Amino acid sequence: MFAAAEEGPAHPDISDVLRYLENSPVMLRALQEFISAMQQHEDMLLTRLTEAEGRLATYEGRNAQQNMEEGRDEEEMEEGPAPQEPEFNIEEAEWAPLPESDDEEEEWLAEAEWAPLPDDSEERPEVPVAPMEMSGVDEPEEAIREIVLRSRTITIPVPVTHATMAVAVPEVFHPADLGDLPDQFRKELEVPQVEPYTVARAEGNIAIVCGICDRQFETLKGWRIHASRKHKQDGFCARCGHNLLLPPEFTAAQRTAAVELHALDWCPRACAAVMDERQVKRRRLNLVGREEDAQYLFVPGEKIHRENKRTRLEYLSLPIPVLHPLSNEGGQAG
Template sequence: MFAAAEESPEHPDISDVLRYLENAPVMLRALQEFISAKQQYEDMLLTRLAAYEGRNAQQNMEEGPAPQEPEFNIEEAEWAPLPDSYDAEEQWLAEAELAPLPDDSEESPEVPVAPMEISSVDEPEEAIREIVLRSRTITIPVPVTHATVAVAVPEVFHPADLGDLPDQFRRELEVPQAEPYTVVREEGNITIVCGICDRQFETLKGWRIYASKKHKQDGFCARCGHNLLLPPEFTAAQRTAAIELHALDWCPRACAAVMDERQVKRRRLNLVGREEDAQYLFVPGEKSHGVKPVIPFGTPHAASLSLPIPMLHPLSNEGGQAG
């Protein structure tokens, strides 16, 4: 390396570089490829520049010389004859004032503009859209009316009809001795008074919601308006559970959703062969057949119970002697 450094010229050029890289063929080939690429790029730029110059020269020839305005000759203006008399001078000034002025189009003639070169790459057009948000208030004229709105009068309490209920269910219900609620009218105001706790409500719906939650422990069903006959030793929790079972299984005034659920449950029990259990679900329009009378909560009656009758067999002599 020291020998090569000593032999190298003081101001090397490209030939010295190529001669130095003869011992490194890979580096020499990389340098040659780089120089070749640069030469091709330079030739392309020169070709494009020549094409642009030729195009500009052709456009200048097609445009032609721009029209020039006539020059104002100062000498001719100085030697122009002036008016001889005062009248002629006024007439000359009037003609000068009334002379039409040159149009703007004559002063600045249109110059043809060369069409701009359109790029081959289509650029997306930009459009500005203004979105204005406004709150509109529409006023509609309404004729003034003085009609008095009729107040809905709550209906009188009517307990549910138990005609479709099977006998075993009908015996478990009784109509309350006192009215579950009363309607009181005072000075145009209507008040619903609960017959169990004397609480007042503004609407009948409010009383029904309250009674269905609070008076279940009293054995009262706010749906059908009947008391469920329960043993006196039942606790409040047991009475509440009994009313809930009554509302789900056999209340005659259950809502449509509960009735649909009963019908589906009854059909499933029939499919698995549990017809006796299915008969304990009351569905209007479906009659019970061959069901044993059942008293779920009330006081049992001997006539309504189906108990097995014991079979008595006579004792043998040996058994009597053994006794």
């Protein structure tokens, strides 16, 4: 094999390769099949390329023809004169002969009905308009500019004055007037022995000091919020400024519940919304015949028709019944 390779040409071509593969028919057949397959594939690609070029040329010619037709139509629409209706000559109509017979008269009327009417523009005489003379001086182009108008701030000099703001002094504590309350409600309230709050002044500053816990506040509103949240368990109502007379064995939760019921049902300084709700609730109780329950709702200006013998405090202090288990004898008897 090496001897044949040495004897072969310096640059072998395909014929040398085929001659060399004659001794191995399997490799020769494989090479021939590969070459024929590649030739078929190349022919197919050339055929498709030719078809694609033909289609592209057809599309380009069609688009060019459409563009030319559209341009021609636009030129005809721009340059072509508008269709005009036939002119109506008044003199000819005046000198036209009238129909002599009935048949001619019907034909003449039919033609007159279907004849086109003249336009208003044709009846009016045309006024010649002198052409505008173009001056040699070029006029400046006009431009629109948006201008935003704003209010101006004007500074006015004024004399300097050293004015001090007056500090609002909190009002002195006054408990609510119990004159309108029924006796059964007055007996359950007492004025606190210590003032609920005091006003302290120090170096021009004013502070509200709570009389129950000695906590300080900057405003009276702050003290009221604090008292309504923290001192309910002490039996104190921050709205009317009174203490509820509650049994000493009441727990903090019971005292808080009693103060909340007092604020909702019969506090004399309740807000307008609470007063309206009381009035509606009391009217409903009276309508259903529960006058005894309606007596525990205080509404200013309304009188209680009849008084119950027991006060609300007595109802709150009723003993709780204790249940005992049944004896064996009682169970056997049953």
